[in-house]
Amino acid sequence: MSDDQIRFENVSRFYGEVLGVNRVTLAIPPGITSLVGPNGAGKTTLMNLMTGLLQPSCGSIQVLGVSPSDPERLFRMVGYATQFDSFPKGLTGYQFIFCFLQLFGYSSTECAKLATHAIDRVHLSDAAGRNVAGYSKGMRQRIRLAQALAHDPRVLVLDEPLNGLDPLVRGETISLFRQFATEGRHVIVSSHVLHEVDMISDQVILLSGGYVVAEGQIHGVRSEIRERPMQILIRCDRPSAMASKVFEQDHVVEAQLLADGSGLLVKTSDAERFYRMLNQIALGDIRIEGVAPADDNVNSVYEYLIGSQEGAR
Amino acid sequence: MIKHWVSQTLAVMRLELRKTFFARRGLWVYLLAFAPVLLFVAHSILAPRDQDRLARLAKQHPASGPALRSIRVGDSREEVEKAGEPYFQRSGRLRTEGVRGDTLAKYTDGRSDFYVLFENGSVKHIRRIDPESLSQGSLIFATSFQTYFLRLAVFFGCVGIFINLFRGEMLDKSLHFYLLTPIRREILMVGKYLAGLLATVVIFTTSAALQLVLMMWSFDHTSIAEYLAGPGWGQILSYLAVTALACVGYGSVFLAAGMFFRNPIIPTVFVLLWESVNVFLPAILKKVSLIFYLQSLCPVVAPTDVKLPAAWKLLISTVEPATPLAAVSGIVVLTLLVLVASGIRARSLEINYGAD
Numbered sequence: 001m002s003d004d005q006i007r008f009e010n011v012s013r014f015y016g017e018v019l020g021v022n023r024v025t026l027a028i029p030p031g032i033t034s035l036v037g038p039n040g041a042g043k044t045t046l047m048n049l050m051t052g053l054l055q056p057s058c059g060s061i062q063v064l065g066v067s068p069s070d071p072e073r074l075f076r077m078v079g080y081a082t083q084f085d086s087f088p089k090g091l092t093g094y095q096f097i098f099c100f101l102q103l104f105g106y107s108s109t110e111c112a113k114l115a116t117h118a119i120d121r122v123h124l125s126d127a128a129g130r131n132v133a134g135y136s137k138g139m140r141q142r143i144r145l146a147q148a149l150a151h152d153p154r155v156l157v158l159d160e161p162l163n164g165l166d167p168l169v170r171g172e173t174i175s176l177f178r179q180f181a182t183e184g185r186h187v188i189v190s191s192h193v194l195h196e197v198d199m200i201s202d203q204v205i206l207l208s209g210g211y212v213v214a215e216g217q218i219h220g221v222r223s224e225i226r227e228r229p230m231q232i233l234i235r236c237d238r239p240s241a242m243a244s245k246v247f248e249q250d251h252v253v254e255a256q257l258l259a260d261g262s263g264l265l266v267k268t269s270d271a272e273r274f275y276r277m278l279n280q281i282a283l284g285d286i287r288i289e290g291v292a293p294a295d296d297n298v299n300s301v302y303e304y305l306i307g308s309q310e311g312a313r
Numbered sequence: 314m315i316k317h318w319v320s321q322t323l324a325v326m327r328l329e330l331r332k333t334f335f336a337r338r339g340l341w342v343y344l345l346a347f348a349p350v351l352l353f354v355a356h357s358i359l360a361p362r363d364q365d366r367l368a369r370l371a372k373q374h375p376a377s378g379p380a381l382r383s384i385r386v387g388d389s390r391e392e393v394e395k396a397g398e399p400y401f402q403r404s405g406r407l408r409t410e411g412v413r414g415d416t417l418a419k420y421t422d423g424r425s426d427f428y429v430l431f432e433n434g435s436v437k438h439i440r441r442i443d444p445e446s447l448s449q450g451s452l453i454f455a456t457s458f459q460t461y462f463l464r465l466a467v468f469f470g471c472v473g474i475f476i477n478l479f480r481g482e483m484l485d486k487s488l489h490f491y492l493l494t495p496i497r498r499e500i501l502m503v504g505k506y507l508a509g510l511l512a513t514v515v516i517f518t519t520s521a522a523l524q525l526v527l528m529m530w531s532f533d534h535t536s537i538a539e540y541l542a543g544p545g546w547g548q549i550l551s552y553l554a555v556t557a558l559a560c561v562g563y564g565s566v567f568l569a570a571g572m573f574f575r576n577p578i579i580p581t582v583f584v585l586l587w588e589s590v591n592v593f594l595p596a597i598l599k600k601v602s603l604i605f606y607l608q609s610l611c612p613v614v615a616p617t618d619v620k621l622p623a624a625w626k627l628l629i630s631t632v633e634p635a636t637p638l639a640a641v642s643g644i645v646v647l648t649l650l651v652l653v654a655s656g657i658r659a660r661s662l663e664i665n666y667g668a669d
Binding site for chain 2: 015048051052053054055069071072073074075076079080082084086087088089090099100102103104105147148
């Protein structure tokens with residue numbers, strides 16, 4: 001039976017007495033999935049576990065139905081760009097990808113074709129003949145990305161892939177991830193840059209202290225955080241009237257008029273009821289120009305779930 | 314499938330050979346391997362010069378060879394002087410090979426050197442230095458090969474090359490690139506081992522071959538032809554085979570040391586001590602060492618009259634050398650066992666650079 005998910009079943013990994021990740025159970029569907037969490041949260045450990053660079057202390061992992069302990073099958077469909085910034089010595093960018101592909105058992109002609117294509121995809125053709133040791137940080141990041149995608153994998157695992165990239169290349173790289181995702185493939189990304197995670201992710205996995213704090217689509221994760229009222233920004237022509245209307249609802253806990261008088265920020269404990277109520281108001285005499293969730297993003301979710309824990313420590 | 318594994322093994326070997334042969338940190342392996350070659354170069358230059366010097370001295374101070382050979386301890390000075398003219402003479406409190414005298418005279422017939430030590434006008438001691446023969450040369454080579462080349466050069470060369478195959482890449486933080494490819498870990502281990510083996514065999518057999526050529530260099534064509542027609546080719550091939558087998562055996566041991574130990578110096582020191590004290594080990598334990606089998610395969614037995622204290626000599630245990638079949642089988646079996654263990658270890662290999 002084929003499986004299109006990456007599954008972790010009660011996986012724990014300890015480094016001696018130090019916790020890496022603990023009792024992780026996940027099912028990651030295709031699309032772009034971001035692993036988010038502070039340093040030491042277990043992001044890289046999770047990636048190393050799913051690629052077999054580490055073995056779990058307990059639990060089991062399956063990547064599209066294949067165990068990471070079977071590298072012969074696993075790496076036909078998985079490409080991993082690690083964050084280790086070191087390369088085999090004395091190789092040019094092209095030679096690095098070429099030699100890497102030779103280990104797959106491809107013929108020299110195939111290796112040459114795939115290496116050239118991968119280097120083109122990360123826009124590094126001009127520097128392909130230069131020694132990797134002379135590359136800038138961004139170029140080294142891109143050649144690692146080329147190495148990960150050179151064999152056209154179904155699962156791309158990327159540890160901090162946008163680090164060191166300039167804004168133009170960042171944009172191109174994100175488009176590349178998006179292209180992979182729209183083809184029904186997995187792109188697993190770890191990142192510290194929350195607004196980028198917000199922009200590119202189909203789903204997020206929030207990690208803290210080796211535990212999975214939350215997982216799923218951002219909206220779903222946010223709505224699960226019931227102890228924090230949802231913040232909704234409303235643009236309308238009569239903010240004061242709108243404020244008095246919304247205050248009639250028992251689930252509205254706060255309404256704040258915007259300083260420029262263009263609307264108000266409402267905090268509600270039940271977003272669904274609030275949106276239904278808003279439809280009725282829209283039929284009345286207040287003209288609503290726009291409604292948008294104000295904290296339905298990774299930044300806020302991170303702040304609510306992890307920021308508070310960090311603060312508590 | 315086997316064809317695929319072979320192509321992957323060759324790909325690993327190509328990558329590793331480039332690193333092994335041209336690594337800057339491997340330069341000392343070349344020095345270690347070719348240091349004895351330099352000694353044999355010096356010998357091949359100096360030996361003919363010494364012969365020329367004696368021939369020149371014999372012309373200036375003629376002496377009869379048969380007469381010099383007939384000198385005996387107790388002969389009078391006058392009898393000795395009948396043999397010819399000394400090229401060197403000195404009086405005083407003198408000592409030759411631990412024997413004291415009052416006059417030393419040196420003679421030569423153009424080939425051999427004769428040191429005659431007198432005391433109170435009669436011969437007390439004679440030392441004759443004959444020109445080196447090929448059989449003496451091969452004995453010198455056997456001693457150098459078994460005491461330095463096998464025990465130190467090949468041993469530490471294999472330490473430098475094989476330990477770095479895995480441990481070196483852990484330290485460079487580049488081992489993960491191999492582990493991100495669809496290659497069985499056992500195939501990776503075999504590819505690396507074969508690359509290390511090819512490199513060490515090429516380096517050390519080249520050195521051994523050069524040493525043998527230089528050992529013969531200073532002899533005339535007739536002696537060399539006689540030597541090669543006799544035991545020569547057999548000995549040369551045996552030395553090259555022993556060198557290759559040493560790389561096979563020590564290579565597997567140090568590959569495993571690099572995989573099993575975070576600090577491979579500890580097992581290296583242990584193996585070095587074990588191989589060094591082999592001469593003192595009881596027969597049963599002697600057979601659990603590589604050097605025993607390697608020495609059993611050497612075509613010439615190196616002289617054992619080393620200047621050891623008498624008490625130490627009592628500790629030396631003698632044992633019949635292994636037959637060639639047993640020796641080769643012993644090394645191959647040990648190598649296979651170590652490689653199987655390394656293959657099992659490779660399966661559970663993890664990338665945890667922070668801990669290394």
